[in-house]
Amino acid sequence: MTHDQTTRKAQPGHPTPPDGDSLRRRLLLALGMTLVLWMILAPWLAPGPTELSYTRFKQAVSQGQVAEVTFERDRISGRFADPLPDASAGSKAEGDKTTASAGSQDAGSVVSAGESFETTMPQVQDAELLPLLEKRDVEIAANPAESGVWTRVLATLLPWAILLGGFLYLSQRMQKRMMGGGQDGGLFSFGKTKAKRFRHQDSNLGMDDVAGLENAKADLQEIVDHLADPERFRRLGATMPKGVLLIGPPGTGKTLLARAVAGEAGVPFFSLSGSEFVEMFVGVGASRVRDLFEAAKKESPCVIFIDEIDAVGRSRGAGLGGGHDEREQTLNQILSEMDGFTPTEDVVVLAATNRPDVLDQALLRPGRFDRKVHIDLPDRKARKAILEVHARKIRLDADVDLGKVAVRTVGFSGADLENLINEAALLAGRERRDAVDMALLESARDKIVLGAERDQGMGDEERRLVAYHESGHALMAWMLPAADRLDKISIVPRGRALGVTQQLPEEDRRTYKESYLRDRIGVMLGGRVAEQTVFGEVTTGAESDLAQATELARRMVSRWGMSRRIGPVAFRRSDEPVFLGREMGQSQDFSDATARLIDEEIRQLVEDIEGRARRLMEEHRDRLERLAEAVLEDESLDRSAIDAILGEPPRSGEIRRIAGAGG
Template sequence: MIYAAIGTVCVLGALTYLELNSREITWKEFINNYLAKGMVEKLEVVNKKWVRVRLPAGSNTSDGSSLWFNIGSVDSFERNLENAQIELNVESQNFVPVVYKTEMDGSTVKDLIPTLLIIGFLIFMLKRSSEMMGGAAGRGKGRGGGLFGGVMESTAKLINPTDIKVQFKDVAGCEEAKIEIMEFVNFLKNPQQYMDLGAKIPKGAILTGPPGTGKTLLAKATAGEANVPFITVSGSEFLEMFVGVGPSRVRDMFAMARKHAPCILFIDEIDAVGRKRGGRNFGGHSEQENTLNQLLVEMDGFNTTTNVVVLAATNRLDILDNALLRPGRFDRQIYVPAPDIKGRASIFKVHLATLKSNLNKDDLARKMAALTPGFTGADIANVCNEAALIAARDLNESIELKHFEQAIERVVAGMEKKSNVLQPEEKKTVAYHEAGHAVAGWFLEHADPLLKVSIIPRGKGLGYAQYLPKEQYLYTAEQLFDRMCMTLGGRVSEQIFFGRITTGAQDDLKKVTQSAYAQVVHYGMNEKVGNVSFDMPQPGEQVLEKPYSEETAQLIDSEVRVLIGTAYKSTHELLTLHKEKVLKVAERLLKQEILNRDDMIELLGPRPFPEKSTYEQFVEGTGSLDEDTSLPEGLKGWNKKKETEPEKKDTDKKSSS
């Protein structure tokens, strides 16, 4: 393209030079000053547009320029020239000869410029493509150039050890995962300890678990503790619109890892390129499969002395290709679960350390851990940040307990919408709906303890109730049934007090339906369906065929309806028995809009079942109050060699050089 542009400029420059050294004359001037005096040797009609006047040798114009004039058409020019020569009494055999020519002028060149540019661009692309292929062939010695050189190269980011500020003390709530991954730090720091016993250093590990549990943070902390370079890349960065880019980037990334060994290579969201091959993969999936194949080949290329540990993270371990998970590639599968109550307390201590508060942070961390069941590390970080934002909005000098409680409500249910205009009838319906939930849960043994109930709209809902679920992993059929009854309390309350139902129970009915199907289909808790378990479809997942017959499907639907109907009938009987108490709670809600646990005790009396509400009660019988951070015997000395080992390696390098 550059060459074509240069050529175009040269042609235009030459034509411009010719035009500057010529002079335009009129037809009358041509006849009187040149033709009548016999000074014209011949005429050249150029491109049928203009005429160049050729004068005899030695008869130059006064300024030394050539002469030319425009013509309308060739026919009229010939007719006028013939008439002019007849009037000048020039004999026909002595008429001025006329020559016709075709030349390239400025307008023609301008028309050709787009074509010239396209040709130049094609030449440029061919030249750069050859350079790119040569650069790709020599990728082992250095990075290739070319138009696609930047596209084909890896987009992995290299973080130097000095720039990694995260260590294991900054990661809390996943002690078991930390212990497993600490071994990789020990591998990188003391590889000889394992080689002497004939052990092979694991090549990699996959961190899996729910979103927000700290998988990426744990991988970065591993590099920070090992004091080695950290190379990070996202799985989606291997997939581009150009064919062959993914495998090329994989090769380039592993070449970078070998160059900076010992190091940690971290592939986040590896499910983008690690999905199972075959099946219904068409079109763009072939590029993903080629990238996966190259990844498998590169991981096989490592040996035990490479000192490169490959870590990967994903939320969807079930969709990964089996070849990727076999020993020799990703040897370990480290599950990072949502933290339990002790883990949440540890995470709160980490985040509270940087917040300004006059409260006892250890006690605050334990109290907040009890109030946040099911929260992940990301949720806890969000709660702490929201509490600081609320305190700053209220112009407080330090963060108080009420700010943390408001932050939990905002994270769970959304921001309060006090500006929402509810009609009195709608507000009364919401109050009785929430009162039905509260009273049903209060008198059901296996329902979760109620902390707060409100009829101030939050998020998408018009009412909000906060409960304190137990730290429980196993549920009986009776416990699940009581939870269904408590969830149906709002719809039943509307039916009892108004004789009609509204759309406000849509979310409740959705939860009840999911729970009922799970009991019948997934957990085998139905006598007629039997002790069988079928996989339930994930949200957004299409099910082309069910793993059971049509007869079984009809039986399942029938039993689900029976179960929900039984729960509805039981809830109706319970709220009919405590109808006056539902009325009390609803009237107080309409008056105060928010009721806490003390208000419920005042209205309904103490709950007739034992319940846990404090951190100490939740962790009772589980050992120490705090999370167990003790290390296995083989890893207790891993941190002591951290300072001496690099010095020894540096000495070895100097002596070898």
């Protein structure tokens, strides 16, 4: 090759000439395709036999021009005699009235010596044909009515060819996916891990992108530092925790926090759910665990995140629901893999659950999950930060105060706050607004907490009954000093409720005083007491109120020591689900006499609170009437409207005077 050719080959503007091997491969490929095409088209291009009418066929037989015939169903094929006999002689011998020259001309127009022909037999049986053929010494043959040999071979081999082709296709697809790094699919990947693998380049999520959760982020910062620079800790002799268990209610950001750890450290991230390990066949889950940890070790340092680990990590041998061989073998394999980590394998396992009480103790011991990070519901400051993060992509109106929204969303998780912002945006789109204002955020909050408004026509009597019921709740919340602040009353049907009364806690509570619990029960019973005071009878509308009040009173008496007769003793009933099998094997740890005493104390507590609420309701009957009439007129009242109707709440001393000794 000359210098000019080399230069021209290197330039991108000139095509690269093919080498000799490539040219030969192309020629062989073209030749093979031509041969295959010829084999396919040859039967169609070759000249076929002459098609005769049945009349011409019988004429040819009568004139001795047919040498042999073959019968196959309703088709007759054959070959003309070679050489053709004299047509005139045949005609004279037959005594035909047609002249010899006419017969010769007629037959010669359609036949030639040695030529093959075909014809179709008529539907009517021709009894003269076989004697005529035998008389003219025509060789007769017949093929069976079944398909030919090639048809039978094709029918036999075609299903096997389809199965073989499908097998080869799946195998090739599996090989391509495995070579491409995929972990899902393929005929032989049934025991492979289904974990989704993320590179650190795929996500720019870091700790700063996680709003709130300051305590949890501080606990995980050491994991981030160790993954980012493991040698710094090795020089000090420290080893990274093998596992970190994230414990918290649903929607608090456990998965988001795990991804932030991997993104902050800049390491690969494997994510899957605990249920993806367990299959119907025993041993599949353990195989997937081995494959997951083998892949993680090759990518170390990295993070493995197992969401809902309680699906596979439940206590072994727990009785009903616990003796599942596949699940237990999978758990055993997880324990073995985590215990087999060496200090040089910088792989950390992050797992999330909201049921730590059902996990196996071997999984929780140091050496497996060395660290447990508790993630609670966000406080007011954290809720505001979370709202600001989710509101970045939403066009907000100037009147929106996310601080006020954070105050009104006590008990919301991070997922609930994200849903709140999204619901407000959907409402804005439905009403064709240009931006989300404060009123839409309030409507979205009511929709999440209370349910969507529904059209359910109520009669005047039922509507008046609901108005007094909700006004009774509101009056008790306004009067009782330890109750949560009254926020809103509505008799617009929402969800399954015909009316609602909202209270808004002034601060996040984690412990509760006895006075607060008593006043809370008083608010629950306020609707029933209002019905008795105004209508002289009760209705079924207080069913949910009674259930909640009874359960709260039971906890006060039997678990929190708030009964003088029971004393500072806890008689806790098992709250564990039956499917774990534990409560079925546990006997009651208190006598029947104590159970009877607990029931009496619960009844006495609820009756005392109800009597106190009734005395307060009768004393302030005028306020109840004014509030109910306003609710009937406007259907919904906010805090300012309620304060304008009820005025200043009475002092605690006045409430005690009205309630009497029952308070």
